Amino acid sequence: MVNIEDYIARIEETCGEEKHFIVFLKHEKKDEALAKILKRAQIERSISSVIFELNFRGVPLRAYVSGKILVRNLKDKNALLGILSELLQ
Amino acid sequence: MFEPHKIKEDFPILKRKINGHSLVYFDNAATSQKPIQVIETVREFYEKHNANVHRAIHTLSQEATELYERAHEEVARFINARGMEEIIFVRGATEAVNLIAYSYGLRNLGQGDEVLVSLMEHHSNIVPWEVTSKIKGFKVRYIDVKSDGTLDYESLEQTISEKTKIVSITHVSNVTGVINDIKRIAKIAHEHGALLVVDGAQSVPHMPVDVKDLDADFLVFSGHKMLAPTGIGVLYGKIDLLKEMEPFQGGGEMIREVSFNPAMGHCNISWNDLPWKFEAGTPDIGGGIGLMAAVRYLRGLGMDDVYRHECDLTGYALKRMQELKKIKIYGPLEIKGKCGIIPFNMEGFDSHDVALFLDSYGIMIRSGYHCAQPLHQRLNIPSSARVSFYIYNTRDEIDRFIEVLKELEQL
Numbered sequence: 001m002v003n004i005e006d007y008i009a010r011i012e013e014t015c016g017e018e019k020h021f022i023v024f025l026k027h028e029k030k031d032e033a034l035a036k037i038l039k040r041a042q043i044e045r046s047i048s049s050v051i052f053e054l055n056f057r058g059v060p061l062r063a064y065v066s067g068k069i070l071v072r073n074l075k076d077k078n079a080l081l082g083i084l085s086e087l088l089q
Numbered sequence: 090m091f092e093p094h095k096i097k098e099d100f101p102i103l104k105r106k107i108n109g110h111s112l113v114y115f116d117n118a119a120t121s122q123k124p125i126q127v128i129e130t131v132r133e134f135y136e137k138h139n140a141n142v143h144r145a146i147h148t149l150s151q152e153a154t155e156l157y158e159r160a161h162e163e164v165a166r167f168i169n170a171r172g173m174e175e176i177i178f179v180r181g182a183t184e185a186v187n188l189i190a191y192s193y194g195l196r197n198l199g200q201g202d203e204v205l206v207s208l209m210e211h212h213s214n215i216v217p218w219e220v221t222s223k224i225k226g227f228k229v230r231y232i233d234v235k236s237d238g239t240l241d242y243e244s245l246e247q248t249i250s251e252k253t254k255i256v257s258i259t260h261v262s263n264v265t266g267v268i269n270d271i272k273r274i275a276k277i278a279h280e281h282g283a284l285l286v287v288d289g290a291q292s293v294p295h296m297p298v299d300v301k302d303l304d305a306d307f308l309v310f311s312g313h314k315m316l317a318p319t320g321i322g323v324l325y326g327k328i329d330l331l332k333e334m335e336p337f338q339g340g341g342e343m344i345r346e347v348s349f350n351p352a353m354g355h356c357n358i359s360w361n362d363l364p365w366k367f368e369a370g371t372p373d374i375g376g377g378i379g380l381m382a383a384v385r386y387l388r389g390l391g392m393d394d395v396y397r398h399e400c401d402l403t404g405y406a407l408k409r410m411q412e413l414k415k416i417k418i419y420g421p422l423e424i425k426g427k428c429g430i431i432p433f434n435m436e437g438f439d440s441h442d443v444a445l446f447l448d449s450y451g452i453m454i455r456s457g458y459h460c461a462q463p464l465h466q467r468l469n470i471p472s473s474a475r476v477s478f479y480i481y482n483t484r485d486e487i488d489r490f491i492e493v494l495k496e497l498e499q500l
Contacts, residue, residue, distance in 0.1 A: 014441045015457030016472025017465070022441065047500045050449045062442060066108045066449045070441055 004084045007033040011077065014070075021080050023069040030067035037063055037087045059083060091394045097481040099124040099386075110451030113486045118263050118291060118430050118477035119455055120313045123383075127316055130382035131375050141371055143342060157374050160381035161364060167384045168289075168308065169299040170325050174363040177331075178377050181322035182290040183213040185309035186257070188324055188337040188367065189286055190217035194255070195225060196335060202227040203252040205245070205283075207269075208234045208467045209262045212460045214288045218257060232258070234467050238265035238420035245277060253283040260292035264461045264475065265420030266403070266430030268292070275304040284330070290314055294479070295399055295428055297392040300325055312376065316383035321376030324367070331363050340369035387480075395480055399429035402478045402487065406431055409491045415498045419468060429478035432459075432470075435497060440474040443497065450493045452486075 010024040025033045041054040041061060054061040062070045074080050097103050100122045105112045114122055134156065140149035142157045161173035170176055179185045198204065204218045208231050218229045230253075233244035240258075249256065256278040261268050271287055278285040287305040292298055294315030300308050307330070312321040326334075336343050343366050345359040360366045387395060404424040410416055415436035421427050435443050440456035447454055455475045458465050465472065476490065 014439075014472070016440060018439050018441075018471050020439070020441060022445070045500065048496060051446055051500065053500070062445070064445050064449050066445070068445050068448070070445060 002085060002088050004081065004088050007088050008084065011080065013077075018072070021071045021074060021077070023071060023080075023084065025067040025069070027067060033088060034063060034065065034067070036089070037061075037069070040087050040089070056083060056087060091390065091398050093398065093481055093483045096124075096390070097483070099126065100481055101125060101128070103481060107451035107453075108449050113452040113482075113489060115476040115478065115482065115486070115490065116453045116455050117314070117479035117482075118459070118475065120319065121294065121316050121479055122481065123316055123318070123379075124386055126386050127318070127379050127382045131318060131379040134375050134378045139375075142374055143365070153374055156378050156381070157372070160377040163381045163384050164323055165325075167388065168293065168325060169301050171301075171328065175325055175328050175331065177324040177326070177364040177367040178372055178380075179309075179322045179324050179367075180320055180373070181311040181313065182211075182288060182309040183217075183311075183322075185307075185322055185324035186214055186286070186288070187217045189257075189307055189309075189326075190221045192334045192337040192367075193284075193330070194218070194221045194227075198222075198225050198227040198254055200226040201252060202254045203250070204229050204255045204257060205232055205248055205253055206230075206257050207232040207240055207245075207259070209238070209240065209264065209267065209461065209464045210257075210259055211263050211288065211290070212462070213290075214257055214259060214286075215463070218255075227254070228252075231463070234464060236468065238262065238267050238464075238468065239426070240267070240269050242270075242273070245274065249277060249281050249283065251281060253278070253281055255284050255286060257286035257288070259288040259290075260298070261295070261428045261430075262420075262461075262464070263291050263430065264432050264459050264464050264473065266291075266428040266477075267420060268296075268426050268428055271303045271305065279304070291428065291430070294387075296396040306330060312380040312383060315380075316386055317380040318373075318376045321373050321380050323380075328363065331367070334367075336360060336366055336369065338369040342371070343367065343369040390480060398480060399478050400424050402482055402484065403427065403429045403431065405484050406476065406478070406487045406490075409487060410494075412491065413494055413498060416494070419470060419473060430475060431477075432473040432475045434470065434473055435494065437500075438497065440472040443474040443494075446497050447490070447493055450489075452490055452493060 014020040041056040044053045046052045052063045138152040140153045142154040161176045233241040284306040286307040289310040293310040308325040313319040419432045444456035
């Protein structure tokens with residue numbers, strides 16, 4: 001079982017009407033984490049290898065090579081943690 | 090001559106690379122970067138003069154006190170207050186509004202009274218009034234904003250009445266950059282016997298502000314948005330009002346005497362002179378001295394030139410942003426009556442996507458409500474991306490910003 005805290009520095013709920021989450025990956029682990037995520041999620045498109053539009057079990061994500069991931073349309077933080085556990089396996 | 094490329098050299102942080110790109114800092118409405126002159130002044134204070142103020146008779150305390158008092162005097166001159174008695178150092182604009190709401194509001198407002206704020210206020214000029222209204226039973230009423238983000242002056246005329254005791258309004262919107270006509274609002278407020286509180290957090294750092302000319306009864310602003318350290322801000326108040334007001338917080342420094350009366354079993358307390366009556370406890374001495382250095386730096390540039398430079402950048406950015414096909418810009422599209430802040434959204438992306446994408450290229454902007462949810466609701470925007478400029482920004486940086494947005498458009 002992966003410990004997602006090894007990869008994640010911080011999670012923030014976005015400010016605005018849309019309630020999304022932004023996952024900040026630990027700088028030293030971001031490349032490893034992104035590689036895992038890109039392997040498990042479905043890549044829908046990418047631009048300049050800077051941003052990857054992904055889908056994981058119907059949940060839309062946008063992963064940035066800077067180490068930040070925007071996750072949309074989730075019920076709550078527990079749902080997010082569940083998805084991250086699977087993605088970072 | 091105003092030379093932003095040369096000014097930029099004074100800011101060590103702007104030499105950084107972020108994600109492999111030169112840093113472009115467009116989040117100045119949130120906080121500004123600090124020039125070496127401010128950083129060195131604060132460092133020199135801690136290295137050479139650090140001591141508590143107004144407490145001791147030793148040399149270091151004397152030096153610290155002189156610097157701290159001079160900081161009040163220089164800030165007073167910067168906004169053309171009559172003297173340091175009218176300048177209270179606080180943590181920031183938020184604390185300053187709270188000071189007015191609690192110190193003035195709790196004693197002078199009650200059932201049947203009204204405080205007017207506008208729908209374009211930062212939360213810091215809404216929440217303190219809403220909170221104290223629950224304690225004292227007065228009503229907070231909202232002046233409307235037009236769909237272009239400008240203040241609805243007709244709504245002000247319709248909302249104000251003899252019940253209005255305070256009009257508390259921002260000088261410049263932190264979302265749209267719209268500049269409110271404070272002299273006009275002051276005249277309307279005073280004709281109705283109301284006091285005027287002006288949130289200068291987005292104006293004092295960016296344009297000449299003269300409290301006498303504006304006829305503001307109170308003006309609040311934050312040091313960190315004008316090159317100074319975080320944790321220092323200013324409440325300006327007309328001296329007659331400040332004299333009448335009771336302190337906000339109690340403690341050391343703000344008292345003249347605390348004498349125990351054995352017969353009564355309590356202490357008789359008298360207040361210190363202004364401005365110290367409102368500065369309880371050991372203040373942020375280093376921050377205050379840093380604010381003085383920031384004020385000196387800005388005065389050296391000239392506030393008229395600072396404003397002209399930001400108008401030039403804003404006009405240029407507005408023109409270039411309109412080249413984009415998927416952009417929606419909020420607020421006025423002309424520089425007239427507007428300061429260096431531009432909110433926008435990109436079709437197909439939410440504001441956070443835009444901010445994250447730009448961040449990947451080393452361009453720092455803000456996304457979300459910008460602590461102004463009622464304005465977003467009024468303009469029917471779920472959230473917005475925001476660029477905001479300052480003295481060290483350049484047209485070249487705006488060109489880079491546009492190029493990255495063009496790339497985003499292709500996604």
